[in-house]
Amino acid sequence: MAFIKSIGLPRQKPGGPTCRRRPRVPSMQLPGPRLENRKSPLAIESETLVSWLEENGMYLSKEATWGRPRHPMGVANETTDEGESSGRGLVAVKGIVQGEPLFEVPFEVVLTKQRALEEIPELPEDVNEYIAIATLLIQERSRGDASFWKPYLDVLPKDEDIIPLFRWSEDDMLLLQGSPCQAAARSLRGKLVSEFATAEETIYAPNRRKFPDDVFTWDQWEWAFAILFSRAIMLTAEQRIALVPYADLLNHNPFCSTYIDVQEKQLTGKRFVTLYTDRPYAQMDQVFVTYGPKSNGDLLLLYGFITDRNPYDSVELVVALSDEDELFERKKKYLDESGVGTTATFPLYSDRYPMELIEFLRFCVAGEDELDNGDFGDFMNEDNETLVAKTLISACQDALAAYPQSREEDDKLIADRSMYKMFAQKQRWAIRQRRAEKRILERTIANIEREITDPTFMFTESKE
């Protein structure tokens, strides 16, 4: 799935015939240090991280030690997925068997709310977890070399490389005109703005000596949340979120189901975050985790990337009770009382739709008889079911009409590889995202149009 460009690890010698190497240029002829000894800044940062983790009790030995095999992974400084850079990643440096613990990260280096409260006693005890860790991140970033977490902060992607959708400007977002992603991004951004205003008023402003206004700025806040949304993990056993250095170098593969646990060593009482694999890996394979069953829209919003092979991809479809319906008032009253409202949004997948959507539409298109006696969770009659199908098709057509470009136009942009490569990263994500959404809408229309011609057609659970 992913191709590793440069992993900074010794490659296994290939078997079979070897080819002769070109003689090396004598080092004395080279200006400055010998080329082969020059390390990229990325490699230096990764090595510094590894040394720091080892100093703080993480086992990362490159050689087997007494009774313990070598650490099975190494940091890949540049990985790619579907032709796009996916930043650093972790790679198996030896075969890994299923269920093997991959690493144990000592709690000493983990960022949690608890740790934030210890480091910043000025934070209120009941502070929200995200705000606590964001405040710790901002503080530590501002401390530069003096920060305990400096080696960790140095491997975080550079600011300009962190491009979740909620950080896009309104101009960038024009590329996603018509997409439900725009509203999701504006809504998340709005929440972050208002959370910042509250934190400013209740935590930062009252204690300026601890929280100077040139450090605790909106820009730093936005950066900290971008880091948290794209890297924090839920420690389920403890029901808390955490930033776990090293573990957060793992990239996403929706087909994985690795799991994370917190372990306490019996003799020492020391706690570690441990990751177990769900499948074996061959040497040089990139090791993945899953960030959860997320649609591309959610991946773009929180993590700043999408993946074409995403079984959980969906597009939000808005459907509403028609205000021209003769039974509008009666139906509205019922919907309001049920807490649903006359407009609802449902995820539409390329091969399925939720039964709640069908039930909602069965109710919205129902006649008087059906309203009195209907069970909307089940097929009621052909007329009602056909009306549901037509309403669904028309909702998909309306959604498609909201995009200024057609799916065919997006296809063309992507097919012209040399032109496509010249687009900026955000443009490429946007074109792929809006094309994926249109494909789901078009497929839904095609599926329903095909099925509606079948005399036994009905929406059933099996389509979910």
Ligand SMILES: C[S@@+](CC[C@H](N)C(=O)[O-])C[C@H]1O[C@@H](n2cnc3c(N)ncnc32)[C@H](O)[C@@H]1O
């Ligand atoms: C938890 S971090 C993983 C480590 C990260 N690659 C790095 O360089 O630090 C999550 C970020 O990695 C990138 N990423 C993870 N999985 C990816 C994938 N399958 N394709 C593209 N980018 C991916 C995205 O930028 C995402 O926000």
